[in-house]
Amino acid sequence: MVDLETRELRYFVAVAEELHFGRAAERLGIAQPPLSRAIRLLERRLGVQLLDRDRRGVALTEAGRVLLREAATALDAVAAAARRTRRAADPQRPLVLVTKAGASHELLRRLLDAQAAEPGAVPVEVLLCEIGEQARLLRDGQADVALMHRPYDDLAGFDTEDLHVEGQVAILPAGHPLASRDRLTLADVSDVPDLPIARWPRLDGSYPEGPGPEVRTQSTLAQLVALGRTLLVIPASSRAWQWPEHVAVPVVDAPRVTTVLAWPSGSHSLAVASLVRSAAALRDTAPPADV
Amino acid sequence: MVDLETRELRYFVAVAEELHFGRAAERLGIAQPPLSRAIRLLERRLGVQLLDRDRRGVALTEAGRVLLREAATALDAVAAAARRTRRAADPQRPLVLVTKAGASHELLRRLLDAQAAEPGAVPVEVLLCEIGEQARLLRDGQADVALMHRPYDDLAGFDTEDLHVEGQVAILPAGHPLASRDRLTLADVSDVPDLPIARWPRLDGSYPEGPGPEVRTQSTLAQLVALGRTLLVIPASSRAWQWPEHVAVPVVDAPRVTTVLAWPSGSHSLAVASLVRSAAALRDTAPPADV
DNA sequence: CTCCTGTGATACCCGCCGGGTATGGGCCAG
DNA sequence: CTGGCCCATACCCGGCGGGTATCACAGGAG
Known part of the structure; x- marks a missing residue:
């Protein structure tokens, strides 16, 4: 059993993305030799070659590609742990809702209004992001809940509540x-x-x-x-x-898009549950006009 | 931005589970004072109190409970990164399929036979576990694919292929x-x-x-x-x-159970894809008798 | 062919931090 | 009051992560 440290994963990700030890070291704020040594040690501890050091530059091996992908999600999970813990300790933490800028604007307004009208309403902070970023922001704990769109967004790992279907x-x-x-x-x-x-x-x-x-x-x-x-x-x-x-x-024949409220599955947050309840009630009482 | 190290997370999980610094230290194979110091440092870096040191023993705060849950999934993700990377480097790695001992025995036999008959078949290793463990084994990279059962198993975060419905x-x-x-x-x-x-x-x-x-x-x-x-x-x-x-x-009125093949969503493994194809073909050509 | 440049690897040193032991101090039980 | 339990503090040490200087090697320019 090898226990990787997040530092090692960060170092490897930097090298794997830059494909250049010098630039990776600069990005990490350390010198190049310790980085070389750290990567070499990582390879020896895993017993796996991660990089092909060519005469000129660096290339990922198959195993290196796997680790790059896995390390990214693992680092997200660690960052999420820190963020969510801090958030949990903040007595007046607002609920952070993330959505693509400009998408589902009316629905969002109605959802925020409905939630604000709830007794004991939790304040909701809205975070706008670019397309496809919601999943990462949810995964790494920067947001508690997201508006996403089936079938375009990747909903794997999230619980969802359908809110609205449109053309x-x-x-x-x-x-x-x-x-x-x-x-x-x-x-x-x-x-x-x-x-x-x-x-x-x-x-x-x-x-x-x-x-x-x-x-x-x-x-x-x-x-x-x-x-x-x-x-x-x-x-x-x-x-x-x-x-x-x-x-x-x-x-007329484009796939219909379902707007869903998504949150990390297994989230035990009462605030998220309250927002989901508001959303469900909203959908049941006043379905927005379909297109 | 606080960068947690997996060592800190492992330490905290040990203390949070044991609720006793001495036993946690023993479990970790270190002495108690460094563990106390590490937890205190973790709390200061996060700026959050994780434990209530009571006169007698230790209790988790709300934030501590959050971190316990988040740290467990983060550590799973890190362990998965290491295991999957090593597996990727093994040229003749078998595909590991995990299932509850005793469940879906016939289906599993037929699936293994079908896969073995494929040209260029990847060897499949079967791992048996207790109820409810499949999700963890998939998440932390000890298995590539699992037989699971809707609606009883938690399928969040996995892609699935339905194989069989039964009473x-x-x-x-x-x-x-x-x-x-x-x-x-x-x-x-x-x-x-x-x-x-x-x-x-x-x-x-x-x-x-x-x-x-x-x-x-x-x-x-x-x-x-x-x-x-x-x-x-x-x-x-x-x-x-x-x-x-x-x-x-x-x-007669118990919920019907669907046996599904599940794998980590986003898995790019060709071996998994091949097994999923076999499974789908199996279901389409010779549906097992329903009960 | 030679020299220069850019790259990662090696050699070596140092300070910090993680881990150890010894001990303190508060809070019950009896 | 006293002993025991349990966490915190104090202090020391060695290893490791990080720094600088340098090497080895491959291309490319001339």
Whole structure:
């Protein structure tokens, strides 16, 4: 049995991501030789080669790729332990709810209002993040609960409560021929030559091949749409995209999107339970108009 | 931002579980004073009181309870990182499949046969565990894949493939009046005065109140049934209970149990994928007789 | 061919921190 | 009051994590 220390995992992650001992050491705030030694020791303790030191630079072995992935989640778990413990000790800790900026705006407003009206309401702090970040923020304890969207977000490891189902719309630059239609299909929007779909970075930061522009944030994407450089298909209730230059047209055969409230499974927080109750009541009493 | 080391977490878990510095230190193989100091340092770094040192002994604070739970999952994640990394480096690593001893025996046999018949079959090692342990073994990397049972096992954090649905039977000592019936209901078996339901330990090791005998393993339970001291309700295909002194009677209104193949979500292992394919094919070509 | 540059590895030193022993001090039980 | 239990404090030591200086080696420029 080998007991890894989080320091070793942090060091390895830095080297594995930088693929360069010098830069990794700088990022960690230590010198390069101790880092080399630490990684070598880690390899010997595990009995596994993690890196191929080539003449020029460093490459991950298969085992190294596994450890990079596993170490990231393990470090998240450790960070979550610290954060949640501190939060638990804060008597007036607000509940942190994270959601994608601009998504499900109306629903969120109604949820916050409903929760605030509860007797003994726990204050709710709203944290906005970029697409796909909610899962990490929940996992590492920076947030207690999230609004997420099936089937797009990865809900593995979370308990969820469905809140709302809706269709999707294509966001187009006003003035584009497609913008005058009153309904579209996925076929209509999939291969528009002058509006290629934007490309998001993969987990490793690289971009898939394709003609569309590379984007990393919603705001850049919104501006690209306004400039007539790309189109996108999103849930009807998303509001981050309502620029004057934008037109929304329903896409009738796009998959329907379910907005869910998600929280780490096994969470014993009374505050989370209270919010979930509010959400369920909200959905049952006043279902928002579907699109 | 506080970076906890796994050593600190292990120390805290030991103290939190033992609620006694001396015993915790002994369990950790260190002396008591350094342990006291380490815990005190941990509290100061977190800025949170984790333990109430009472006149006599130690009690967990609310924050301490949170950290105990979080630390356990974080340590599991770290251990999983080490184990999975080593496994990844082993060229002829077998795939480890864990299941409750005695459960879904036929299904498992057919699954192993089907997988062995695959071209390029990965060897599968079977690991048997007690009830409720599969999730931990999957989480901490001791197993790659598990047979689990909805709705009884906690499937949070795992991807699953449904394999089989079946009813449940009551296991009774032969000769008991109920044993001669050809069907039972939950009402029939819920309050039999001379056959009280056995009590399993909770996570903290304590037992719920009740008249039934306390059990910790399946084998003790099987013997208690044979002795006519308790009854139990289990999926029809479970085979650990087929002693000569046992009689199985269908319980018509018990919830139906789904046997699922489960693996850590996000697992990129080709071997797991291959086994899942085998399992799906198995189910589609030759569904086992339902009960 | 030579020299320079950039890379990770090695050698060696030092200070800190984790761990040990000895002991103190508060709080029951009797 | 007193002894015992249990955690905290005081103090020492050795190992390890981190630093600097340097080496070894591979390319590339000239």
